[in-house]
Amino acid sequence: MSELPIQRVDDELWEIPASARADMRVPARVFADDELLAAIEQDHSLEQLMNVATLPGIVTASLAMPDIHQGYGFPVGGVAATEPPDGVVSPGGVGYDINCGVRLLALPLDAAELGERREALVHEISRRIPVGAGGKGSGGGIRGADLDRVLAEGPRALVEDLGIGTEEDVRYTESHGRLEGADPAAVSERAHRRGAEQLGTLGSGNHFLELERVDRTYDAGAAEAYGLREGQLTLLIHSGSRGLGHQVCTDFVKRMSASLRRYAIELPDRQLSCAPVDSPEGRDYLAAMAAAANFAWANRAAMAHRAREAIATVLSRDAARDTRTVYDVAHNVAKLERHGDRELCVHRKGATRAFPPRHPEIPPAYREAGQPVFIPGSMGTASFVLAGRAGSMERAFGTTCHGAGRRLSRTAVRKQIDGAALRRRLEDEGVAVRAASSRGLAEEAPEAYKDVERVVEVVERAGLAARVARLRPIGVVKG
Amino acid sequence: MYRWVEHIGEVELAITAESERDVFADALAGLADLLGIEGNGAERRAIEVSAPDRPALLAGWLEELVFLAEVEGFEPIELRDLELAGDTVKAAVEGRHGHPRPIVKAVTYHRLAFESAGSGYRATVVLDV
Numbered sequence: 001m002s003e004l005p006i007q008r009v010d011d012e013l014w015e016i017p018a019s020a021r022a023d024m025r026v027p028a029r030v031f032a033d034d035e036l037l038a039a040i041e042q043d044h045s046l047e048q049l050m051n052v053a054t055l056p057g058i059v060t061a062s063l064a065m066p067d068i069h070q071g072y073g074f075p076v077g078g079v080a081a082t083e084p085p086d087g088v089v090s091p092g093g094v095g096y097d098i099n100c101g102v103r104l105l106a107l108p109l110d111a112a113e114l115g116e117r118r119e120a121l122v123h124e125i126s127r128r129i130p131v132g133a134g135g136k137g138s139g140g141g142i143r144g145a146d147l148d149r150v151l152a153e154g155p156r157a158l159v160e161d162l163g164i165g166t167e168e169d170v171r172y173t174e175s176h177g178r179l180e181g182a183d184p185a186a187v188s189e190r191a192h193r194r195g196a197e198q199l200g201t202l203g204s205g206n207h208f209l210e211l212e213r214v215d216r217t218y219d220a221g222a223a224e225a226y227g228l229r230e231g232q233l234t235l236l237i238h239s240g241s242r243g244l245g246h247q248v249c250t251d252f253v254k255r256m257s258a259s260l261r262r263y264a265i266e267l268p269d270r271q272l273s274c275a276p277v278d279s280p281e282g283r284d285y286l287a288a289m290a291a292a293a294n295f296a297w298a299n300r301a302a303m304a305h306r307a308r309e310a311i312a313t314v315l316s317r318d319a320a321r322d323t324r325t326v327y328d329v330a331h332n333v334a335k336l337e338r339h340g341d342r343e344l345c346v347h348r349k350g351a352t353r354a355f356p357p358r359h360p361e362i363p364p365a366y367r368e369a370g371q372p373v374f375i376p377g378s379m380g381t382a383s384f385v386l387a388g389r390a391g392s393m394e395r396a397f398g399t400t401c402h403g404a405g406r407r408l409s410r411t412a413v414r415k416q417i418d419g420a421a422l423r424r425r426l427e428d429e430g431v432a433v434r435a436a437s438s439r440g441l442a443e444e445a446p447e448a449y450k451d452v453e454r455v456v457e458v459v460e461r462a463g464l465a466a467r468v469a470r471l472r473p474i475g476v477v478k479g
Numbered sequence: 480m481y482r483w484v485e486h487i488g489e490v491e492l493a494i495t496a497e498s499e500r501d502v503f504a505d506a507l508a509g510l511a512d513l514l515g516i517e518g519n520g521a522e523r524r525a526i527e528v529s530a531p532d533r534p535a536l537l538a539g540w541l542e543e544l545v546f547l548a549e550v551e552g553f554e555p556i557e558l559r560d561l562e563l564a565g566d567t568v569k570a571a572v573e574g575r576h577g578h579p580r581p582i583v584k585a586v587t588y589h590r591l592a593f594e595s596a597g598s599g600y601r602a603t604v605v606l607d608v
Binding site for chain 2: 067190242249439479
């Protein structure tokens, strides 16, 4: 067990009191069961959670979801709400991959109907959606897009200017794919250059495209509302704002690092650099971050368009036309939200907004079911569709988990897993694999991750979100 | 000399070197290793970075190399010349044009260090991947 003074609050919640360290302003709380907590204590994520509790203006607690693992500055799986005007916004609390997130597409056919076309569909998707490797003109991004329009308007700019995606896709995107206050002028020239050729590209690391079969439904009403049924074919898209978002974060970590003294802010970790929300640095960051978030939603929309082209080629034009966006959610973002009688700046770093039934920001068709949330597992295990529940608002600023959470480093997993052998194993299990490299495939092996079913059970018992459907992979494309 | 240190979520590069110049050279070699770059190159790039302190200068150095790899497809292979004066590093890097994998998202300031140690130097950088 950890030497940190962690105390059980209830069956799913643990707390390190604010008195544990002189610089903590609020407690640090983590949702976990005994087994997940034991895994969490193996890395430095709880120390990072305590560091977050020192941020000026933080309210209630520094929170972590059960998929928490060690990151940089904030832990991955961390949630922090600060109260403007003096409360801070921290670019590290959003992360470099601004609006990394997940979009789920539902195809109008069952996985069983694919038959021998499964391999061809995975291949065609991998051929049409590039990873975006470096090199001028070689990244494979969407051509003809007006980058500043995308930064200001998100995926709607692609619909209006290029006929990429539909109005319905936009309606079924968190915040309609457009954060208020986005300002392309707040995004540096260097960030523009990084993003210019990357719209519609996947990226590397843990980003993926996964063809999945709805293996089980848990809540028939919510599943019906989301348009999901057992046996149905779906496609999960996991990516973010690519180099553009990475550069926005880099720019503002540096800028805020230089302004800490002016605001008399002392931090235990330089990566937590921050500035008051209502300061020139804070306002500029939120404007640039919103633009990068809009780019990320447009990026996933562009990949969905390319996936539909692949579906048209391998299956039919009708199947492509009838492929629906179920929803698109961010899991790295800071948003100004009203919670009770306060407007707060909610940082979600590897955590997903999970608003409960009847929340006005949920699309009308889903409003009685709650906001859809997608929890990717790993290539060989299940992923989940959840629905937000009332406990998320009461206990976690409207938030739930975002994945399984890593338990092994990339180095450690490469020592255990051979990429070529993993590919054979997955294919033996019925998962068609396309990966840019065996090394990258091995680093994302199922063994590198915690048990996603256990993570999901914890958030359900904690009342943050509830299971709607389980998805099983039948094909995966890795960057 | 560089080595990779265990980090659950990202990758951590640890460097021990006899000189400050070698810290920058080893950081370049570590990044090239991570990007899977091998062999020789005849293309030269001039790089100039300024920062308020040595750790930030090292982060800025790697940021520049990541930027060149991602935007221009420049694969860094070897440090040829390096001039370190005050808060600025000026260098010539030899490499080639290619298609490096987009593995590194960013250079973080978490656990960022560059300090003298005994008769040499040590540095630590966590890269977001």
